[in-house]
Amino acid sequence: MPVTVLIVDDSKLARIVAGKALAELQPEWSKIEASSAAQALEVISGQTPDVALIDFNMSEKDGLELAAELRVLLPDMPIAIITANIQDEIIARAREIGAAFVAKPVTPDALEPFLSGAALRLRSPRP
Amino acid sequence: MIPDSVALAELERDALTEIVNIGVSRAASSLRKMIGDQVLLSVPSIEVVSQRRAARLISEREVSDLVAVRQDFSGPFSGRALLIFPETNSLELVRAVTGDELSAEEVLEMEHEALAETGNVILNSCLATMANMLKRSLSMTIPEVLRGTGASLFEVDEDSAAEGLVLFLYIDFAVRSRDIRGYIAMIMDIPSLATLKELLEEFIARVVGDDA
Amino acid sequence: MIGADHIGSVLAAAGASGTWDWDIPADTLNVDAPFAELYGIAPEDAADGLPTGTFFKAIHPEDRARIRIAVAGILAGAELFSKEYRIVTPRGATLWMHARGRCHFDANEQPVRFTGLLVDVTERKRTEERLRVAQTAGGIGTFEYVDGYATAAVSEEFCRLLGLHPAPALPVQTINSVLDAAAAPLIPGPRGGAMPDGLDAEFQVVRKDDGALRWIARRGEIVREGAGYRLVGVIYDITTTKEQEAALRVLNETLETRVEQEVAIRRKTEEALRQAQKMEAVGQLTGGIAHDFNNLLMAIMSSLALLEKRLPADPNISRLIDNAMQGAQRGAALTQRMLAFARRQDLVPERIDIPELVFGMRDLVERTLGPAWSLDLEFPDRLPPVLADANQLEMALLNLAVNARDAMPDGGVIRITADQRNTVGGEAGELAAGEYIALCVIDTGVGMDEATLARAAEPFFTTKGVGKGTGLGLSMIHGLAKQLNGSFLLESTYGHGTVATLWLPVALDDEARVPLAAAPLAPESSTSRLKILAVDDDGLVLMNTVALLDDLGHEVLEASSGEQALTLIRAHPDIDVVITDQAMPRMTGTQLADLLTEERGEVPVILASGYGDVPPGAQQRIVRLGKPFNQAMLEKALGQAMGGAR
Numbered sequence: 001m002p003v004t005v006l007i008v009d010d011s012k013l014a015r016i017v018a019g020k021a022l023a024e025l026q027p028e029w030s031k032i033e034a035s036s037a038a039q040a041l042e043v044i045s046g047q048t049p050d051v052a053l054i055d056f057n058m059s060e061k062d063g064l065e066l067a068a069e070l071r072v073l074l075p076d077m078p079i080a081i082i083t084a085n086i087q088d089e090i091i092a093r094a095r096e097i098g099a100a101f102v103a104k105p106v107t108p109d110a111l112e113p114f115l116s117g118a119a120l121r122l123r124s125p126r127p
Numbered sequence: 128m129i130p131d132s133v134a135l136a137e138l139e140r141d142a143l144t145e146i147v148n149i150g151v152s153r154a155a156s157s158l159r160k161m162i163g164d165q166v167l168l169s170v171p172s173i174e175v176v177s178q179r180r181a182a183r184l185i186s187e188r189e190v191s192d193l194v195a196v197r198q199d200f201s202g203p204f205s206g207r208a209l210l211i212f213p214e215t216n217s218l219e220l221v222r223a224v225t226g227d228e229l230s231a232e233e234v235l236e237m238e239h240e241a242l243a244e245t246g247n248v249i250l251n252s253c254l255a256t257m258a259n260m261l262k263r264s265l266s267m268t269i270p271e272v273l274r275g276t277g278a279s280l281f282e283v284d285e286d287s288a289a290e291g292l293v294l295f296l297y298i299d300f301a302v303r304s305r306d307i308r309g310y311i312a313m314i315m316d317i318p319s320l321a322t323l324k325e326l327l328e329e330f331i332a333r334v335v336g337d338d339a
Numbered sequence: 340m341i342g343a344d345h346i347g348s349v350l351a352a353a354g355a356s357g358t359w360d361w362d363i364p365a366d367t368l369n370v371d372a373p374f375a376e377l378y379g380i381a382p383e384d385a386a387d388g389l390p391t392g393t394f395f396k397a398i399h400p401e402d403r404a405r406i407r408i409a410v411a412g413i414l415a416g417a418e419l420f421s422k423e424y425r426i427v428t429p430r431g432a433t434l435w436m437h438a439r440g441r442c443h444f445d446a447n448e449q450p451v452r453f454t455g456l457l458v459d460v461t462e463r464k465r466t467e468e469r470l471r472v473a474q475t476a477g478g479i480g481t482f483e484y485v486d487g488y489a490t491a492a493v494s495e496e497f498c499r500l501l502g503l504h505p506a507p508a509l510p511v512q513t514i515n516s517v518l519d520a521a522a523a524p525l526i527p528g529p530r531g532g533a534m535p536d537g538l539d540a541e542f543q544v545v546r547k548d549d550g551a552l553r554w555i556a557r558r559g560e561i562v563r564e565g566a567g568y569r570l571v572g573v574i575y576d577i578t579t580t581k582e583q584e585a586a587l588r589v590l591n592e593t594l595e596t597r598v599e600q601e602v603a604i605r606r607k608t609e610e611a612l613r614q615a616q617k618m619e620a621v622g623q624l625t626g627g628i629a630h631d632f633n634n635l636l637m638a639i640m641s642s643l644a645l646l647e648k649r650l651p652a653d654p655n656i657s658r659l660i661d662n663a664m665q666g667a668q669r670g671a672a673l674t675q676r677m678l679a680f681a682r683r684q685d686l687v688p689e690r691i692d693i694p695e696l697v698f699g700m701r702d703l704v705e706r707t708l709g710p711a712w713s714l715d716l717e718f719p720d721r722l723p724p725v726l727a728d729a730n731q732l733e734m735a736l737l738n739l740a741v742n743a744r745d746a747m748p749d750g751g752v753i754r755i756t757a758d759q760r761n762t763v764g765g766e767a768g769e770l771a772a773g774e775y776i777a778l779c780v781i782d783t784g785v786g787m788d789e790a791t792l793a794r795a796a797e798p799f800f801t802t803k804g805v806g807k808g809t810g811l812g813l814s815m816i817h818g819l820a821k822q823l824n825g826s827f828l829l830e831s832t833y834g835h836g837t838v839a840t841l842w843l844p845v846a847l848d849d850e851a852r853v854p855l856a857a858a859p860l861a862p863e864s865s866t867s868r869l870k871i872l873a874v875d876d877d878g879l880v881l882m883n884t885v886a887l888l889d890d891l892g893h894e895v896l897e898a899s900s901g902e903q904a905l906t907l908i909r910a911h912p913d914i915d916v917v918i919t920d921q922a923m924p925r926m927t928g929t930q931l932a933d934l935l936t937e938e939r940g941e942v943p944v945i946l947a948s949g950y951g952d953v954p955p956g957a958q959q960r961i962v963r964l965g966k967p968f969n970q971a972m973l974e975k976a977l978g979q980a981m982g983g984a985r
Contacts, residue, residue: 010269011244013225013237017161020226057247059269084157084251089264104248105161113446141405145412153416167567169488172508187510260415297508301487303567308487334411335404 003029003122006049008040008066009082010058014104018053018082021111026119037061041069048074051118053102053111056083056090064090067099078118082106139327140173146260146330147171150253151298151311157252161245162223162302169299178281181295181314185211185277194274196246200254202265203326204319206294208254209280210246212309217242220307239272246270253311261326281314294320356436359394361453363414366391374457377436379429399425399433413442414450423460435464477575482559484511484526484570491526491570500555500576502546517544525557526570535561538572541581554581629674634880636674637967639667641883644970645890671967688726688823690846693757693778694718700733704740711750714740718757725776725843727823735816739780739839742813746784746837754781759845770826774845783836792831816841869893869977870911874904874919874931875947884918884947887970891977901926901934908938916980918964918973921948932961943980 005022009015015033022031032049034040036058052070056063067079081094084104094101100114135143148171155166176184185193195211212220221234221241229237247270258265273280296313315323357374361367367388370378375385378397398406402424413420420440425433440455471494474481480497490508498505501517515524525542527535538559546553559572647660697716705714736755743753756779762770787795795813813829820827824844831837871893875881881897888895896911898904901923908914917935921928932944936958947964964976 011240011247013240013244014247016225017244057251057267057269084248085255085267086153086252087255087258087264088262090255103157104251105157107160110160138404138408142408145408149412149415152419167485167487169485169490169508170492172490172506174506184510187513256416260412297490299485299488299490301485301567303487303564306487308489310489330411331404331408335407 003050003119004047005029005031006034006040006043006052006054007031008034008037008052008058008063009055010035011055014055014082014106018106018111021106021108022053022115024108025112025115037063037066040066044070044073050077050122051115052077052079053082053106054079054099056081056085064093064097064099067094068097071097071099076121078114078121080111080114080118135175135324135327138331139324142327142331143173143323144171146257146327147173147253147296147298149260150256151300153256154249154253154311155300157248158245158300158302161248162305162307164223164302164304167299167301167303172297174295174297175292175320176295178293178314181293181312182278182281184295184297185280185312187277192274192276193280194242194272195280196242196250196270197273197280198246198250198254198270199268200265202258203261203263204265204315204323206313206315206319207281208250208311208313210249210309210311211280212242212307214274216307216309219305220245220302220309223302223305223307242272243270246272249311261323261330263326292316292320294323356459357457359440359455359457361391361394362388363450363453368394377426377428377434377457377459397426397428399427401425410453413440413453416442416444416448420453420455423464434459435461474573479573479575481573482514482526482570483572485564486567486569497574500553500574501544502548502551517547518542525555525574535570537561538570541577552578554578632670632674633966634877636667636670638879638883640664640671640967640969641887643667645886648890674967688728690724691727691729691732692722692724693776693843694722696729696732697736697755697757700736704737707737708740708744708753712744712747713752715752715754716756717754719759722757722776723759723774723845725823725825726846727843728819731819735819735841736778736780738813738816739841742839743780743782743784743837746782746786748784751783755779756781760842770842771824775825775842776845778841778843780839781836786833786835786837787829787831788833792829795829869915869981870896870913871977872896872898872904872907872911872914872917872919874898874901874917874923874928876900876920876923880920884973887973888918891970891974893977900924901928901931904931905934905938908935908942912939914939914942916943916945916977918945918947918976921946929958929961932958945976945980 003026007015007018007022009018012035015035019031019033022029029051032043032047034043037060040054052067054063054067054070058066063081063083067081070077070079079097079099080102081090081099082102082104083090086101086103091101100117102110102114104110151168151171155168159166174184192214193211194214194217195209197207197209199205199207218234218238221238222229224241224245225234225237234241250270251267254265254267293314293316296311298311299308300310301308357377358371359374360369362369365388368391369388370380370385372382372385375382378393380389380393394410395403395407406422406424409420409422420438420442423435423437426436427433437458437460438455439458440453442450443452443454445451473479474494475496478496478500480500481494482491482497483493484491489512490510491514492507493509493514495505497503498509501514503509503513503517511524511526514526518525522542523540525544538557538561540557542555542557544553544555545551554577555574556577557572557574559570562569562571643660643664647657650656650660694716697718701714701716705712708714740753740755747753757776759774760777761774763772813827817827820841820843826842828840828842829837830840871888873881873884873888873895874897875884876899878899881899885895885897896907896914898907901919902925904917904919908917917932919928919931923931926934928944928946928948932946935942935944941960943962944958944960945962945964947966947968962976962980964972968976
């Protein structure tokens with residue numbers, strides 16, 4: 001079953017970069033994109049992603065808020081907050097909602113730990 | 128005249144320089160990962176000057192129009208950070224960041240995006256690192272791409288407190304292989320400066336301990 | 340202790356003073372032997388690792404806080420640790436160290452290892468300090484520029500040299516703004532592109548603080564760094580040198596002007612020389628003309644004389660012949676003057692006391708001038724003598740007096756003065772330095788304007804109108820003066836009068852004193868019939884000479900060349916005297932005389948010459964006969980020649 005990754009970032013470039021890293025690490029996985037929290041929620045109503053990469057610094061609703069909402073909807077989905085804003089507070093907040101933290105720029109190396117972890121989680125049966 | 132309350136002692140200057148260094152190193156590292164080429168950084172230059180002079184210090188370095196990514200930050204101290212490119216350079220940066228895979232038209236379409244995202248990564252890395260060092264949180268605005276002159280970028284209002292002092296931070300950077308060059312400039316107003324001074328003292332105490 | 344593991348070998352290869360490896364979680368500092376030694380730690384104590392704090396203990400108290408901050412920085416994620424600080428050794432010595440380190444992070448981005456190497460840079464620091472002091476003292480400013488940056492790292496002295504506010508870094512634009520916009524920039528850049536060829540150059544700058552115009556020299560190196568480069572250089576003020584160069588240049592330029600002036604002076608001198616040469620050429624021309632004239636006059640005068648002898652005594656005839664003779668004589672006088680001007684006339688220089696001479700001819704002059712004019716003679720009591728030809732000097736004075744009279748048609752006083760004037764060289768028409776007598780004839784007549792004055796001494800130039808003067812007088816005087824190593828000067832103001840000055844060198848003591856009276860001639864011998872050989876290449880003259888000699892009762896043999904003469908002298912051993920012309924083609928008279936002497940020993944020779952010059956090597960015994968000569972002069976010469984011989 002193909003794995004779908006939701007990439008949420010208001011920057012098209014960031015989405016491209018994340019997509020490239022993803023494609024390099026997991027070529028068979030597919031991606032769906034959203035450019036804002038609102039759009040992301042819309043997209044999800046149509047299709048449930050398996051993994052989510054969410055940018056923190058977005059207008060209106062920031063990435064952490066969206067992640068918290070997704071966590072409620074999809075408690076087991078591997079979520080990573082992707083951001084250049086590597087402040088301790090952000091990292092801590094991400095941990096609190098059970099999301100990983102990947103610092104931008106998203107290179108394959110940076111994404112690898114999270115993705116391999118996510119891949120493992122997806123393969124093992126739900127408890 | 129710099130008020131005594133905000134004059135930075137030598138050790139504080141060292142500490143601030145170090146913190147900025149770390150932030151910028153991080154930013155440079157991020158930029159390197161985005162571009163894939165060696166990024167050179169100058170030693171940060173830190174001065175307390177008037178706002179008007181700050182604007183002039185920027186325009187002294189460039190004659191042409193500038194394109195910049197601006198991000199304001201607030202928290203225990205507030206200010207504005209700018210990632211500035213001479214306009215003639217910016218497209219090269221876009222090409223570098225988008226990985227040379229896009230067509231010329233796509234590059235032009237992406238220019239605004241690419242600049243914004245690059246600025247986002249660089250400024251955020253830098254500011255976030257600095258915040259972490261000082262053990263405080265800052266909230267940052269979403270980076271904006273602006274075009275204009277040094278004065279307009281710093282928004283020197285002729286009527287308002289143009290005499291207000293700011294901390295002017297300046298770091299040159301260059302990507303030689305691609306002829307990319309620009310600089311990071313940061314300004315912080317005086318009340319913020321006073322807080323920063325306190326935070327620096329805390330930092331020093333933390334790090335240096337009995338050797339202070 | 341660090342063993343031969345991957346860290347140690349890499350770091351040790353750099354030849355560093357020592358290395359460290361800080362295990363952060365374990366809070367243990369591992370060091371190698373050199374490091375331990377520097378820190379004064381016994382190797383065995385260091386073997387199992389040291390507490391982290393050890394690293395900071397040896398650091399100089401003033402540097403410790405700074406280094407702590409830096410270490411905190413590297414642990415927090417700064418890429419590179421590169422710091423210089425002082426350590427104090429156990430023996431109390433202070434050393435400068437340069438530490439370079441890297442931090443290694445785990446998966447959670449937590450620092451786990453901080454490793455680095457320590458290099459002793461004490462000597463370098465001292466050198467740098469000495470260099471910095473030297474640079475500041477020597478006014479040398481340093482700069483470093485990474486291509487691509489908008490700023491350059493500079494020293495305080497650099498800023499001071501350009502009048503800029505001292506700062507560790509200056510915008511390239513600011514630095515370059517001390518130059519003119521069109522000039523090459525002091526810091527080339529800021530864009531990459533082509534690397535500059537070299538840094539050695541000179542710039543003219545306007546100092547920012549005081550606006551002073553200075554010359555700055557730049558020297559330095561271009562260090563390649565991968566795709567780009569770094570400029571490392573110095574600047575220093577060379578204004579003084581430049582000013583000296585400029586002064587030298589000005590001097591050179593004025594030198595050119597001065598050279599030009601010199602050239603102008605020389606040109607003037609050449610012009611004067613050319614003028615003199617022109618006069619010389621004219622002289623030669625007149626000399627030549629005079630010579631021919633002389634011959635013609637000779638013919639005329641001789642023939643007239645003989646004609647008078649042979650014609651019946653008729654007053655009408657006599658008057659006609661007299662007129663003709665006068666004309667010829669006037670012509671002779673003219674040629675005399677021409678020849679004098681041409682300096683061919685033989686002058687007889689003798690020591691002359693000028694006042695004596697002038698007083699002696701006073702009557703003659705006053706009678707020549709006329710009653711309306713009088714002479715005022717002013718001479719010092721004692722005046723040194725000059726060396727001059729008395730007759731020529733008298734003629735000159737007479738000439739000048741007549742000119743003075745003509746300038747004052749309504750009568751007046753003509754002053755004649757003489758005084759000693761000593762020169763240092765170059766005055767009064769390029770006189771050599773020495774003692775001179777200046778003989779002046781002064782009138783208060785009409786004077787001459789500049790144009791006339793310039794031409795006054797030119798031969799044939801006259802303002803006196805046709806028939807009233809030959810125009811040769813002044814040029815003759817000029818020639819006379821020159822021949823006596825003196826000078827002739829005319830000063831005149833139109834409407835006020837003229838001063839004619841004859842500069843004559845004072846006679847030197849060792850020259851023989853010859854009284855004014857002419858040297859006694861050899862007693863004339865009786866003119867018994869002689870066999871005479873006459874030699875002249877000019878047929879007409881020869882005919883005349885023969886006629887005159889014949890009329891005197893002598894037997895004459897003719898030769899028209901020196902060769903012919905020699906043939907005749909060999910054929911006729913009884914020839915008593917030879918009279919020969921001087922100027923002949925192929926063989927001159929003197930040459931002939933020498934050959935005759937070889938042939939015939941002391942045969943008397945009379946040399947007839949219109950030219951004044953004494954040919955060098957001419958025998959002393961040769962009798963001179965000036966041309967044109969009349970019968971009386973010829974007879975006299977014969978007497979002299981025969982008298983001397985017998």
